[in-house]
Amino acid sequence: MSQQVKVLTLKENLNAETSSEFQQDIAQIMESGAKIVLVDCQNITFLDSSGLGTLVLAFKTLRDADIKMVLCSINEQVRMIFELTSINEIFEIFPSQDDFNQVLMATN
Template sequence: MSIAKGDTDLAAHKVKVIKLSGNLNSTNSQEFRQNITQFIENGAKIVLVDFQDVTFMDSSGLGALVLAFKTLKAADIKLVLCSINEQVRILFELTNMDKVFEIFPSQDAFNREQRDLVRSDKKSAIVKNYI
């Protein structure tokens, strides 16, 4: 598994991206957890894990994701996922983790929703200031 880190075009909103590739399993789940810890230290508000290039995930990978979710939630950071493949989707459904994690079809879909939220927040602020 390889991990690429970066920001989305919504970097001003402290969105950090982890782009995984290959397998997420017992061999590399520790590396994934270490990367999550760095995002807490870097002041992220949202961590997006992009699964587009992940070919396989086992129970250890799922455990690493659940631990990351709990760790980030304790630090008031939101963890979201995108671009999961069929094998990962089935694993999530069998374990009911699809109800725990917010999952977007793609990174673009996540970015669109975030932009819409920012726009609606700005409109709400304008209305409040007007009233």
Template sequence: MREQVKVIKLSGNLNATTSQEFRQNITDVIENGAKIVLVDFKDVTFMDSSGLGALVLAFKTLRAADTKLVLCSINEQVRILFELTNMDKVFEIFPSQDAFNQVLLSKT
């Protein structure tokens, strides 16, 4: 059986203003019963500490619901923020959505 994957595509800035909408997306995903949530950062241009906090909260919330959170397509600014905070060790990050799909398909 193939696991249910929900893709959340973010765009623009992930900050205090936009993180509330992101948290609502996570709540919706839990209610719909996805087993894996892939957050696609391809169109994200900037993320600050509020955005990072929203991601950590989402990670904890999803883990409690037995759902895995993975990220893909992060840009250089986001990657540096992850490395400075050691969050690159916490989150599973794929170079692209295609790379994620290939790994997922290889497990089925």
């Protein structure tokens, strides 16, 4: 994977208790010089409104810094939340890291 891509694998559900750690991770990635942030959501089984807000805030913060944020490996429960809130129209979502890597290689 390119040095321009940083993978952030979420280890637990994204909610009010864990959102500050996620924000710190995003801040570190911004300093790393990455051009794309891939947020791997394979371990997320629950996402509350605080977690959803944190994802949107990270997306906007990264976009303002000219860094693209994409998601992968979201489960059906999280996908339903994204669809109900129309967040799925904002984020580019890949089925897996492998699918993302294939698209990335095809565009380079």
